[in-house]
Amino acid sequence: MTVTDEQVAAPAVEPVPLRRNWRFQTLWAGSASSMLGTCVADTAYPLLLLAMTGSPTLAGAFGACQFGASVLFGLHGGVVADRYDRRRVLILADSVRLLTALSVAVALLLHRLTVPHTLLAAAVIGATMAYGAPSRMLALRAVVPPEQLRQALSQDELRVNGAALAGPPLAGLLLGLGRAVPFLTTVLTSALALGASVAVRFDSPARDGAATPRKEKGAAFAGLRHLFRSPVLRATVLVVVALNVAGSAMLLAVMVLLRDGGTSEVGTGLVLTGEAVGGLLGALFVSRLHGRLAPGALLLAVGWIAALMFALPAFAGGPVVVFAALTVMSLGVPALRVMLDVLVFQRVPEEMRGRAVAGTMTLLMGGLPIGSMTAGLLLDHLAADTVLLLLATALAAALLPATLGRGLRGTSWNS
Template sequence: MGRGQRGRIPLSNPMGVVPLRRNKQFQLLWVGSAVSQVGMELTRLATPLLVLALTGSPGWAGIVAGARTAASVMAQLPAGVWVDRWDRRRTLIAVQGLQTVNAAVLAALIVGDRALVWHFVVTAVIDGGCAAFLRPTRTTAIRGVVPTEQLPNAYAQEQARLHAARLIGPPLGALLYGLGRAVPFVVDAVTFLVAALCAAGAKVPRRPKSEPGGRRSMRRDMGEAVAWLWRQRGLRAVWAVVMMLNLLSPAYLLPLIVLVGERGGGALGTGTVLAGAGIGGLVGALLSGRVGRLLPPGKLTIVFTAVFGASIVAMALPFGPWWPMGPLVLFSLTMPAFNVVTSVVIARLAPEEMLGRVDAVLTAAGFGLSPLGPVLGGALAAALGGAGSIVLIGGLMLLTAAGAALSGDLRRFSG
């Protein structure tokens, strides 16, 4: 947040506001999420490596990743309704507690050398269902504990958490995987437990300040959110692009792992290359406020998609196993600004009593095609190899950017 924005705070809140760094509720939520995000990044690399070791098939690794995403998308809409109805605090603690148990069960199976492919699929489905509840619950929790004028800073800090974890997680995951196949999964279970304890200590407001009156059906509650979103033409255009991005962005991960392996990179090399997303994202999170002010949300969406596509195509250039790290850093620089801008727009525009449902509808729409992404990436990697798959996926992203540039609603959308 710039100086001008900080200077306006006393006008919007004459009593003054607590600086975000001293907001204990938000910082506890942030610490818990940061720790669990690192754990998730450990297994983000360790899971496909272990599934590949068990089956020898990139396709099975893609199915496991796709199962998690599919479960999350399918549970998203009812989760949004229930989050708006239920106690926020209890929901957050319960979801993160279930994630802890789920991760601990998988870790125990791996430690006992009893893990089969279907175990990974089942635990991925459970984790995906938890994620469907976690995102709208965190969105409403942040809205409940952070003043509106501090939301850009809060979401920038959220992006820093995400990308710092992506920087630390892959190489650390590769290192722990080298110590023992079960080690990353045991650590992941511990990180979920830390997140649940932090959620309990944060004591977020239990319910929205205003709630729909009377007993309402789920269809009516969800229809209300869909109707509100349908009237936001610019936001609809942004989310059409997001839908394509969330189909194609999960698809490049498995081909990238295959590409690095084809060029002689081992597990540690792969983890280091993937850390490029964390490096770029962490720097981008620090610059997200400035970048977000350069372009309105609509034009930022077009630019981000074009940079993303061009960077993925560039990964296939024949410059050795370490080369893809450079393009990963490049497109990750723009990702935090895009995420911060869209998150702030949603948090400010959506009525608080509808925020869980709005977030759920947008997430379900944005990620509607994403379960196909890992499956698509695995199938392409098996058929075309790493480089061919990456060129095809990046080319499709560039076509998406070209189509987005033709949308008048998107070009005019200011948020």
């Protein structure tokens, strides 16, 4: 009796359902904890500085220091993620973040917290984000099989938008219980993130000798160069950056629009949650949108809907309309971010992904102050509804060449 190849071949192994993948769920919980702590800190620190000094300038300096450090070290964070063991990088970044949060909480409890200490903490937190975020993002993706990648990325979008929605009100609530309470909370969230990083092992290219050569010329920009050589990746990155720039400008414009219309500060804060609400809802439809739309079509659809939503409040600027516009505008953003992640995994070599992710994150963060500054300059001379129409027109003009051309519209997920 002859044994055939089919008889000795091992049966195909079904992947473990994502809900039972303990490595992914543990890393995801740690990542969600880290994100929630960041969103709480982003609100609590400025409010604390405002209460300590009465200076809006110093209150704003926290975000400037944190953001500046993230951008300054962003590209190098990608090099580190590709050169060294990502798990060790993540553990080190989470440990530094935990110690920083603990130092602030202890100083507050001892009534010894100073402004320089707080601003130094902001810079350190920003640096840990620059070095930890690429490794954390790649870790989440390293522990799931390729066929579950979209499902895993969709769950990750729930983390991002859920933290953005819950963080600011939670920070205000905790501050009401005592000045040190939000910062003790960030200690707890940092400890949970560190625990997840320690508990889960995942593959890292540095272990297999595929690390970035230490003297590679222009290593920090290699990921960006690879992204921009691909027409689809280049168009996706540029459109997402344009949406970030225009979106941050739109938020400032609608704040002014609502203020001029008599909406209270509390009401304005509630209206602005429309962005996070849209993101949460959109995360539930990522797989469906990816199944029905090719990358180019999805990119253009999200871009044009955003352009229309930018213009809508200019014609009817009440709180309900602005909330609806922000929600609708944000519905497609999770699908777009997941699309960028999927394309990076399909088209960027493993040994370069840390730099590609870090470069993309740096570009996205760099667009935020540009948008806010541009909107501020325009709002000094023009009415808010006029600024919104200008933003919609600028975004439409940026989308028009890609819409009329055939290259982007003809792309597929596997091309």
